[in-house]
Amino acid sequence: MKRHLLSAADLDLGDATLILDTAAQIDAALAGREVKKLPTLRGRTVVNLFFEDSTRTRISFELAAKRLSADVINFAAKGSSVSKGESLKDTALTLEAMGADAIVCRHSASGAPHRLAEWVQGSVINAGDGTHEHPTQALLDAYTIRRRLGRLDGVRVTIVGDVLHSRVARSNVLLLDTLGAQITLVAPPTLLPVGIGSWPVEVSYDLDAVLAKADVVMMLRVQQERMNASYFPSAREYSRRYGLDARRMAVLPEDAIVMHPGPMNRGMEIAAEVADSVRSTIVEQVSNGLSVRMAVLYLLLGGDSK
Amino acid sequence: MPAAPLHAESVDPRARTVLDSSAIGRIIDRIAHEIIERAGDEHLPELTLLGIPTRGGPLADRLAQRIAVFTEGGTGLVPVGTVDITLYRDDLRSRGVRPLSATRIPDGGIDGRHVVLVDDVLYSGRTVRAALDALREVGRPRVVQLAVLIDRGHRELPIRADYVGKNLPTSAREQVRVRLTEIDGTDEVVVR
Structure with a gap:
């Protein structure tokens, strides 16, 4: 090392x-x-x-x-x-x-x-x-996935939210790709970095379209301190299109887990009932x-x- | 696959086999008897075997099996575990970090138990010291004893084994290599 x-x-x-x-x-x-x-x-x-x-x-x-x-x-x-x-x-x-x-x-x-x-x-x-x-966050996320699902190779991980500002997303993409996971990023187009095409990931703008095929959903925090350029029209609209609520969680495969690096905005990117559900690994993380x-x-x- | 690479080391002219598979089997049987005898009827039910990875693990498993046979299962199965001592070593700085091995403490812990530590080779005694440090954090056994397959001398600490498979006088330049079927595919002890 x-x-x-x-x-x-x-x-x-x-x-x-x-x-x-x-x-x-x-x-x-x-x-x-x-x-x-x-x-x-x-x-x-x-x-x-x-x-x-x-x-x-x-x-x-x-x-x-x-x-x-x-x-x-x-x-x-x-x-x-x-x-x-x-x-x-x-x-x-x-x-x-x-x-x-x-x-x-x-x-x-x-x-x-x-x-x-x-x-x-x-x-x-x-x-x-x-x-x-934020490499140690990626390591602990990988460790959490491996403990819950028993493997990393071939695991389908969907990362949702502000990828543009997220060091957690960047480190996770690099590490999880090394470990053999398949990564999908979901975000509004304004919150995806330039050059995303060269990343080893698939990109989608539609959360509902990818949930049924996700073993892991990793929600990113909406970083209000960096939201100074109107990346999306309103918090409510973001929450409706990219927030994980109970209805969306029900679409996930049976063993799928929900992760969040914290600190979370309950009611914004993740609903309280999702954060407190058995699928949530937030405290374990x-x-x-x-x-x-x-x-x-x-x-x-x-x-x-x- | 040809077997040649496996035997490449034993073709080494300086290497000599000091224990073969049947000798190791007899030693395990003898030590198992000694452990039973020394523990006595009173303490036999308190027996717990803890192997020091890597090769202490399978040795502890074998001892536990033989003890169960010799006591005709009268005491039930002997709890067996492993205790990794890497994080307790005093030579990490000089010799670098190494991967950790598994620590498995049997259910019920070690408090009040008659613990026998099991290792393959007793040399400087530093591994055993580290194991004693590790045990102290896990609990308070009533007794801790030490069983080793080979005692090759050159102690650097005031530590001795309670059960010795074979005393093997060596020079510090020699290497004692213990191979066990569970890990190496064959049972033998080689000095080179």
């Missing part, structure tokens, strides 16, 4: 399978234990460098590192020297001088973790950069995220990091 995890495209089939298998073994090793703690990364330091708000990703990485006995430093841009004008590079070099073995970075600028990786000695893990990538991030930290940091 490479030293950093910057993009889901960094992972070939062997790497991705190793991460998923490792996560499964960690899950099994910790199942039913009172003390869910492993000594593996004792003495290592993991810095959570978050320039953008996050609940689940930051907490998940923090808990994953702590379960492996690493020391964790949480760095939020607010309240730090960044607000005095310190650059990304200087911030990173400062953290490294303090002995960080890994930097988990979230940034609103696409590509920020890639730049970071050029400056520091330790491992850099991309925890979401702008509208670009969160706990699976912990195992997958432990696996990533172990594989990147467990050995000699130099």
Whole structure:
């Protein structure tokens, strides 16, 4: 495996399978234990460098590192020297001088973790950069699908919503394609990126037409903070055409699952009764995220990091 | 498929087979008897076997089968599991990460049980130390014992085995290779 995890495209089939298998073994090793703690990364330091708000990703990485006995430093841009004008590079070099073995970075600028990786000695893990990538989310989604359906090869995954701004969609397309899944993207034409024709996916504008053939439906969040250019006429119209409600869920094949990376807008892209149904893996995805991030930290940091 | 690649190593002039299939079978039988004897009627029902992956797993399975035969099923089936110790190793930094193996703790856990750890080769003792650390997180057995197929010496920690299949004096340069049918398609122990 490479030293950093910057993009889901960094992972070939062997790497991705190793991460998923490792996560499964960690899950099994910790199942039913009172003390869910492993000594593996004792003495290592993991810095959570978050320039953008996050609940689940930051907490998940923090808990994953702590379960492996690493020391964790949480760095939020607010309240730090960044607000005095310190650059990304200087911030990173400062953290490294303090002995960080890994930097988990979230940034609103696409590509920020890639730049970071050029400056520091330790491992850099991309925890979401702008509208670009979020590889550990894709890994935990793949892990969730494999646990529920027992396989990834040939699984038909439909990803619905704001693909244009979604780093979750981008990473999922790259990773799930590597793992052999068949991907269909569904979105209004305004929310599909330019160049989608070169992606290894099928594209549809009509959700109802594809649901009957989906083993997995992954709903993307409508990112209100990025909805500043009239991508669709109204929230109600979006919800009616691209929202997953009980009527649409009934069309899905029997074992199909419904996923959402969170945070969700109940009533917008996903109806509350769908989010709370037995098909929904939304809560599972969160706990699976912990195992997958432990696996990533172990594989990147467990050995000699130099 | 010709069998040649499988035997390529045993054609190595320096390699010698120290245990063949029937010898391994006799050792398993003897250790099974010893475990029964040492546990006694009182503690036999508390017996749990835990193999250390990779090859401790099948060895623990075989021991459990033989114990069931020798006690004529009187104690019921012996719970068998595996405990992977990779995440507890102290040499990850120097030797790099490796894929994990399965950990399966039998239903009912290990609290108060008479646990026998099973491994193929006892060498530095570091694997056993890691296994003891792993067990501590899982529960509190009443007793922990250690059974190994081969004890090749060169201990680096104050650890000894309770049941030894064969003491095999080796030099540190030699390699002891245990092969088991379940994993390698054949039963033998080779030194090279």
